[in-house]
Amino acid sequence: MAKETGRKLIAQNKKARHDYHILDTYECGLVLWGTEVKSLRQGKASLADGFVQIDGHEAWLHNVHVPEYTQGTWTNHSARRKRKLLMHRVEIDKLESKSQESGHTIVPLALYFKDGRAKVEIALAKGKKEYDKRQTLREQQDRRETDRAISAARKRQRAQG
16 A cells, blocks of 8 residues: 555635634644544534643643544544643743733644644634724725736736737
8 A cells, every 4th residue: 555645635624714813833743543534535524612731741622523433443533532642841831821812822733644644734823803804804805806906907808918
């Protein structure tokens, strides 16, 4: 069997980028059971309510939903169990000190396979206020409108010339 290469996205947390200012990102490995890996290979997972908590110098991923493997037996995993993250001690200590500041949290952004190994991208984030969210949406809408206007002008130029 050929070895897997590249990055295969399983799940993404788009809401996190909307709700938080992303300050710093980290790539971590995951401690998984066999049925969890098989379920992830089927492309099923949800990061919607996930968060990272640091407990006793270990990072844990909570509330990430990996559905039970359909062909699993009594050895199947529970869907929302906490999973240990594999990180360097220096990174964990840095995250722990930063996350204790007011308004900071650690959220998962993406779950993917990289060269055949399950990885999760986590981010140190600061919560956005409601007006920040509206401002971000307004900027995105303005960017879309300018892109549309530019492409329409280019089409007119091509049609004339």
